Amino acid sequence: MEAMFPDVVVIGGGIIGACCAYYLSQEGLNVHLVERGGIASGCSGACQFGIGHINTGIGRDLTVASGRLYASLAEQLPLDIEYDRTGNIYIADSPKGMRALERTAQLVQSAGMRCHLLRGKELLDVEPYLSPELVGGLFFPDDAKVQPILATLAFVQAAKEKRATIQTFTEVTGIELSASKTVAAVHTTNGRIPTKIIVNAAGAWSASIGRMVGIEIPIVPRKGHIVVTEPVPPMIRTYLLDASYFEAVEEDRQALAVAMVLGQTRSGNILLGSSRQFAGFDRSVDHEVIHAMITRCLRFLPALANIHAIRIYAGLRPYTPDLLPIIDEADEVPGFYIAAGHEGEGITMGPITGKLISQMITGQELDLPVEALSLSRFAQADSSVRV
Ligand SMILES: Cc1cc2nc3c(=O)[nH]c(=O)nc-3n(C[C@H](O)[C@H](O)[C@H](O)COP(=O)(O)OP(=O)(O)OC[C@H]3O[C@@H](n4cnc5c(N)ncnc54)[C@H](O)[C@@H]3O)c2cc1C
Incomplete structure (x- = not known):
């Protein structure tokens, strides 16, 4: 046989x-x-x-x-993958950043994607722990989270x-x-x-x-760090990204690009990111990068200053040109x-x-x-x- x-x-x-x-x-x-x-x-x-x-x-x-696909897979897969469709908000900390978000809103709406602008206090109504000094955000209700x-x-x-x-x-x-x-x-x-x-x-x-x-x-590795905090009561409902996030993704000539990314898991841990650098296959933690990331995240969510970090790791994104x-x-x-x-x-x-x-x-x-x-x-x- x-x-x-x-x-x-x-x-x-x-x-x-x-x-x-x-x-x-x-x-x-x-x-x-x-x-x-x-x-x-x-x-x-x-x-x-x-x-x-x-x-x-x-x-x-x-x-x-x-x-x-995720929306239906979450119902069918044999494990709970912690899928939550809470939406993503891209946040501007300057008028220039807000103008870029306005242009993005027009672009993606004309392609049929749902999104809407949140100005000043509207942003705080959705995410009350954000800094009141932020200018506004662009909310994508169909984005989601998963473990x-x-x-x-x-x-x-x-x-x-x-x-x-x-x-x-x-x-x-x-x-x-x-x-x-x-x-x-x-x-x-x-x-x-x-x-x-x-x-x-x-x-x-x-x-x-x-x-x-x-x-x-x-394909080469593009290193990125994450800081994980201790579990805390609910502080971030959606998933937060810097208005300059895509600039950081596309910035391939600099040694290091940092943009705020913040989300809270169902267990209460907040994950802070993100960084991008070409460092070969080295996954060790670079403390200067962590300092830059935390500084950027604190500008958006000052309450982080009172929360302990419990873990830091780095992953290797598979990068194509x-x-x-x-x-x-x-x-x-x-x-x-x-x-x-x-x-x-x-x-x-x-x-x-x-x-x-x-x-x-x-x-x-x-x-x-x-x-x-x-x-x-x-x-x-x-x-x-x-x-
Ligand atoms: C800081 C950071 C934040 C990110 N955030 C997000 C996010 O919010 N949303 C999102 O969509 N993506 C995010 N990403 C990107 C995402 O994590 C990656 O794109 C994704 O994990 C790549 O998956 P993969 O299966 O291709 O690679 P991997 O998960 O790396 O899997 C490849 C596997 O191949 C195995 N392997 C390699 N060589 C061999 C061999 N010779 N024999 C057998 N096995 C081998 C490795 O051990 C590895 O397990 C993030 C990445 C980083 C670093």
């Missing part, structure tokens, strides 16, 4: 690998997920918890589609219930190709897994998996799919990424066009990356 080989091997047990395993196993495919550490031991276990949106282009389509580790575990658990194999503490060390350069097997620290299809969902480490099949994937993920089958290696490079939106975009990958592999009609997410888009562009 012929042994049962997996239809698909997913490399990486973060939110993206978990969502790919989930959607593929829902389609009846025999899925085998391999993770070097524990589930969510990479960036998906070292981040914030906003289900947000991007304002324009395919990024907007991905985030809006994924946000809708990323629980979400990753829930997708993995649901995949297991559809007979997926989840192999943790197992590192992928090589990929075997056939004579015709198609995928043949995955080599791991726990043996060889024959398969014809691989999904590279290794986040910031995806480039090293690409090199195993001879392709260059322009155009800040969009790669969701594609590599032209050079049939059967080798890439689902990586989600930078600061991977928790948000997890479900739509998993669904698109599953639709590509099973030959179904795609929910969204993926041409703009191809690996080959970097072949023409200047794909110089920083490490």
